[in-house]
Amino acid sequence: MAMDKTFDAATAESRLFTAWEQAGCFTAGANAKPEASSYCIMIPPPNVTGVLHIGHAFNNTLQDILIRWKRMQGFDTLWQPGCDHAGIATQMVVERELAKNGEQTRAKMGREKFLEKVWDWKGQSGGTIINQLKRLGASADFSRTAFTMSGAPGAPADEADGNFHDAVIKVFVEMYNKGLIYRGKRLVNWDPHFETAISDLEVENIETPGHMWHFKYPLAGGATYTYVEKDEDGTITLEETRDYISIATTRPETMLGDGAVAVHPSDERYASIVGQLVEIPVGPKEHRRLIPIITDEYPDKDFGSGAVKITGAHDFNDYQVAKRGGIPMYRLMDTKGAMRADGAPYAEAAALASKIGKSTKPLFETLVEFGAVSENTEVSQRETVAANFIDTINLVPDELRGKNRFIDGHSEPQAREIVVAEINAEGLAVMVTEVTTVKDDDGNETEVSNIVPYVENKPIMQPFGDRSKVVIEPMLTDQWFVETDKIVGPALDAVRNGDVKILPESGEKTYYHWLENIEPWCISRQLWWGHQIPVWFGPAVSADKQHYTSEAPVQFCATTEEEAIKLANEYYGPEAEAYISSYDQYQAEAKRAEGGISGFDDVPNMEMHEVGKKKRYCLFRDPDVLDTWFSSGLWPIGTLGWPNESEEMAKYFPTSTLITGQDILFFWVARMMMMQLAVVDQVPFDTVYLHGLVRDAKGKKMSKSTGNVIDPLDIVDEYGADALRFSSAAMAALGGVLKLDMKRIEGYRNFVTKIWQASSYGDNVIDAFSAERGAEPPKATLPLNRWIIGEVAKLREDVDAGLESFRFNDAANALYAFFWNTFCARYLEFTKPIFHGEDQAAKDETQAVYAWAIDQSMILMHPIMPFVTEEIWNVTDGRGVDTGDASKMLIHAEWPTYTAADLVDADAEAEMNWVIAVIDNVRSARAQVNVPAGAQVPMVVTQIDAAGQSYWDRNEALIKRFARIESLTPADEAPKGSIAIPAPGAAFALPLAEIIDVAKEKARLEKTLGKLAKELGGLRGRLNNPKFADSAPAEVVAEARANLAAREEEEAKIKEAFDRLAEIG
RNA sequence: GGGCGAUUAGCUCAGUGGUAGAGCACUUCGUUGACAUCGAAGGGGUCACAAGUUCGAACCUUGUAUCGCCCA
Incomplete structure (x- = not known):
């Protein structure tokens, strides 16, 4: 059959893809040889809200190349596709959708209704990105498309067949029971927009213009000391009597929550006043709070005045100091980042806090003394109980309550601005002389000195939420944590001893560095869309189980409600019974909505009820959900059917290769390592291939605001999927920067055309494809033919060597150079004299060799360029997709194993x-x-x-x-x-x-x-x-x-x- | 400040110890029967700098400079 003039990618691609899918070419184990080894790749699950961007296209092309290659080699392959439920991102998208359609807000419609909406949305547009992957030719087993929320309560019937949810919950319970997960009041990154905690990794620190204010904290009772400053030689440069200590801060509004002022133990300037009390210069004058001057290693003597205010509830460094020194940590803000408006009036709160500040006893004992907590509290609970009490104290002055913490788009001054203005007005700012030049009416310049408050304008590192883009507030809240230091060991060892290889090698160094310094992982999120934490709270009872105590609530962690009740009944004893109240869960949420974010300790019904003779204890479930990465961390085992003993789990786990972006090495790769090892005691994969961000031709990040975003589907439309895929492979040098140049894609589109033309020459001009042919090279006597057969063998070795070592660029370049420079520019040209000659035997031989060389080229190029090669395979011999028979299609053709040693003829x-x-x-x-x-x-x-x-x-x-x-x-x-x-x-x-x-x-x-x-x-x-x-x-x-x-x-x-x-x- | 990396042709990049490569761009020529989405021929590099190891260094070591990325 005569070939068309050019390859029509646009129509061929969908036709070919449909034929492959219908013939079942992608399903797990398709084309596997008997007793084949398995080869499995897990897709990095894209967000279910996502649309395909160029990074996905690149990433998935590499996966597809490997899968197609291994499949043709006869491995038992599985490429597992699926999506991530992406808690914050999806909740954000659906909320935006609701707002756009003028529907009720999330808060108004409530949790259940909202989740229904999310599932609706997921059902309608959740599959977008998976369908977009198909445009690239991705040959994943789409019949197994997984979802990290499948099987979750509330999932519609057609979503409920998976059991990913069961896996996640089971892992949580197991890790909880092993003591690897705990709940505690810790300083976390709080996102005031989404009103949830987020992990360290979800925070972006960005340099932002800021101010450093310098204020005076007066010594209590008007005390004074001699302040001496010396230069490097020990010469006194300043000596004066002071009745204050100077403090520098970028966040004046947090002064309200100061618990102490810290200086370095070796700082001679302040040695004489350590232990004395100072007054925080904010709030109503009559209720000024006193805090102690303490020593700690943290303050830098050379930075600012050398003295630091300690606000344990709103700064990570201060938190550590406060913990070391037993300094109370006063939370000042609510879930929206506004100043707290709850609790007792300021006068009362400040008086109490002041008393606490003056006490020299440990915090718990101080609180016992004030009757705030019970001295009978169990030792293990004392810290928690004390912290919970401190958290109820609202030290925000009445007039600041409800204001935002800083101006951030508001027109009125907010807490920060008001605090600064008040301190300045009171004369407690550190003052400096500022010289300005003024012109009078005649234009004469004169210098004028002004004494002004000392405010440095300087860039500061400001934390922003990676999704919300709002300023993150360090906030002291109750959260769930994975005790990462307990599970990190095996994950480190597996890479150190070579069980898992990370490419490029520099990735291993980064991996070690992060894991060796790992922090506890905050896994609870105050969201609705996600796996709800399987822990139920109940009231604590005394040891004899006779009466309710005011201690922190008891946790019952279980995979189901029934299990939780069982656990609770064991705890409460035979004379009592536990019941579940969803009402109380809502109470807890409502409490949080009002700004109470610390816990559920005094949720109304959280106590026992006497009903008849039997005591009844109300349990309610923690309303929080798990960090999305907690569930995606289980992607390998979760998609293979664990915790059931599935055939797939036995066959494909541990998986083979993971291909993903460097940017999620910590988010995902490291966590999969830790969690798989912790749960099933096996590594999740053998090899991790890390690649960089795909950038534009100039190396700039693609972003909407720069306007340099390239849509991979536009490229597919214009140049065809093969051209995009070949570019991806050619760019994929280990450790290289990925700059996507349209000129390059155009060049590879030309290559596709070249391949087509050479095939068309074989078909239309020399009629090479009519003879029978197979995988074995034809018998050849002509040096020209013997030579090209040897060149094909060399190519086979080069392509395999490239793919085996993940040097996709080497494989791509070998194919390009062979086909263009050797096959077309030399061999094809050199066949012409033969076909213009009279030697029929030479013609016959050359036809056969030409056809074989094209066949082999199509096979070797197929993993990178599946469409044009499959189409040529089909057109040149009536084989292939038109038969509908998978075994005849190129996608299932046998990958060659001949070597240069077999086929290269040195003489030829x-x-x-x-x-x-x-x-x-x-x-x-x-x-x-x-x-x-x-x-x-x-x-x-x-x-x-x-x-x-x-x-x-x-x-x-x-x-x-x-x-x-x-x-x-x-x-x-x-x-x-x-x-x-x-x-x-x-x-x-x-x-x-x-x-x-x-x-x-x-x-x-x-x-x-x-x-x-x-x-x-x-x-x-x-x-x-x-x-x-x-x-x-x-x-x-x-x-x-x-x-x-x-x-x-x-x-x-x-x-x-x-x-x-x-x-x- | 800490960690990781980069610096090779005009541009974008390969190149893991044997003397420099690709694509694009550029110059000249060419509508020769696969292909102008093409063909032929060409020009172009002190491999950032310095010192060292080596018979031999773009490549290994150390230092310097500049630029990225990640974490503080």
Whole structure:
């Protein structure tokens, strides 16, 4: 059948993809040989809200290349696709959707209704990205498409078949029972927009213009001290009496929650006042709170005044200091980042806090003394109980309550601005002299000195939520944590001992560095969309189970409500019973909505009820959900059916290769390692291939605001999926930066066309595909055919070597160079004289070899360019997708195993190299002396060895055609004024005295001689160095010798030609 | 400040000890029967700098400079 003029990617792609899918080509185990080893890739699950961007396209192309390659090799392959429920991102998208449609807000419709909406949305548009992957030719087993929320309560019937939810819950319970998960009041990153905690990794620190204010904290009771400053030599530079300590801060509004002022223990300037009390210079004058001056290693003597205010509830460094020093941590803000409005009036709260601040006893004892907590509290609970009490104290002055923490888009001054203004007004700012130049009416400039508050304008590192883009507030809240330091060991060992390989190797270093310094992982999120934490709270009872206590609630962690009740009943004893109240869960949420974010300790019904004779204890479930990465951390086992003992789990786990972006090494890769090892005690994969962000041609990040975003589907539309895929492979150098240049894609689109044209030549011109053919190379006698068969074998080795070492670029470049430069530019051209000749046997042989070489090229190119290759496979022989038979399609063709050692014929290779050298040398010489391209010229041979003569005899027609030689005449000497053509073992000349420019030809030869001289110099230098022969490997020395001989021969010929030319001018 | 990396042709990048490569761009020529989404021929690099190891360094070591990315 005659092939069309060009490959129509747009129509072919969907047709081919449908044929593959219908024939079941992608399903797990398709095309596997009996007893095959398995090869499994887990897709990094894209967000279910996502649309395909160029990074996905790149990432999934690499996965598809490996899967197609392994599938053709007969491995039992599984490429597992699916999506991540992406808690924050999805909740955000659906909320935006609701707002757009004028529906009720999330808060108004409530949890259950909202979750229904999310599932609706997921059902309607959740599959977008998976369908987009198909446009790339992704051959994942779509019948197994997984979802990290499948099987969760509330999932619609058609979503409930998976059991990912069960896996997540089971892991949580197991880890809880092993003591790897705990709940505690810790300082976490709080996102005031989404009103949830987020993990360290979800925070982006961005340098932002900020201010550093300097304030005076007066010593209590008007005390004074002598403040002395010295320079490096110990000379006193300043000595004065002060009644204050100077503090620098970028966050004045947090002064309200200060628990102490800290100085370095070795700081002599403040040694005399350590232990004294200072007054926080904010809030109503009559209720000023006193806090102690303490010592801690944290303050930097050389930074600011050397003294630091300690606000444990709103700063990570201060938190550590406060923990070390038992300093109370007063939370000042609510879930929206506004100043708290709950609790007792300021006067009362400040008085209590002041008393606490003055106490020299440990915090718990102090609180017992004030009757705030019970001295009977169990020792293990004391810290929690004390912290919970402290958290009820609202130290925000009445007039600031409900205001935002800083101005951030508000028109009115907010807490920060008001606090600063009040301190300045009271004269407690540190003052400096500022000199400004003013012009009077006559234009005369005068310098004016003003005493002004000392405020430095300086960039500060400000934390932002990676999703919400709002300023993150460190907030002291109750959260769930994974005790990462307990599970990190095996994850580190697995990479250290080589069980898991991370590529490029630098990724391993980064991995070690992070895991060796890992922090507890905050896994609870105050969201609705996600896996709800399987812990139920109940009231604590006394040891004799007779009465309720005010201690922190008891946790019952279980996979189901029934289990939780069972656990609770065991705890409460036979005379009581537990029941579940969803009402109380809502109470807890409502409490949080009002700004109470610390816990559920005093949720109304959280106590026992006497019903008849039996005590009843109300349980309610923690309303929080798990961090999305907690569930995606279980992606490998979760998608394979764990915790059931599934066949897939046995076959495909541990999986083989993970291909993902460097940016989620910590988020995902490290966590999968830790969790799989913690849960099933096996590594999740053998090899991790990390790649960078795909950037634009100039190396800039693609972003909507820059307007340089390239939509991969636009590329597919314009250039075809194969061109995009080939570009991806060619860009994928290990550790390389990924700059996507449209020019390059265009170039690979041209390559696709080239492949098509070469096939079309085989089909339409030489009719190569009509004969039967198989995987074995045809019997060939012609050196040309024997040579190309060997070249194909070399290519097979190169492609396999590239893919085996994840050097996709090497594989791609080998294919490109072979097909364009060797197959098309040489072999295809060289077949032409045969088909224009009369030798039928030669024609038959060449048809067969041509067809075989095309077949093999299609096979070897298929993993990278599945569409054009499958289409050619189909069109050139009526095989393939048109049959509907998977076993006949290229996608399931047998990957070759022949080697260069099997198929390379050294004689044929030498012959073809000689022929090519002669042609190239003639062409080069002709072009340089401006012989018209079309002109047929005579050639003279002055010297030729036996091998050369036989090469010539066998290839005369070919050489004459491509070098445009009309005749070859032997001569003793080259005619005067001819152009020299050296070749290995031969010397030719073109007698063109009448048309050439002698000076030009001399210049050409001189240039060649110059190059040769340089090369010869290097070679001789090496060979004359006795140490070289002694130390270098024998083959390197031999190669250098051979090289030298060849160059010397060439030089001699050119010198001779040059001398001859010199005779005539 | 800590960690990781980069610096090679005009541009984008390969190149893991044997003397420099690709694509694009550029110059000249060419509508020769697969292909102008093409063909032929060419120009172009002190491999950031410095010192060291080595018979031999773009490659290994150390330092310097500049630029990225990640974490504080």
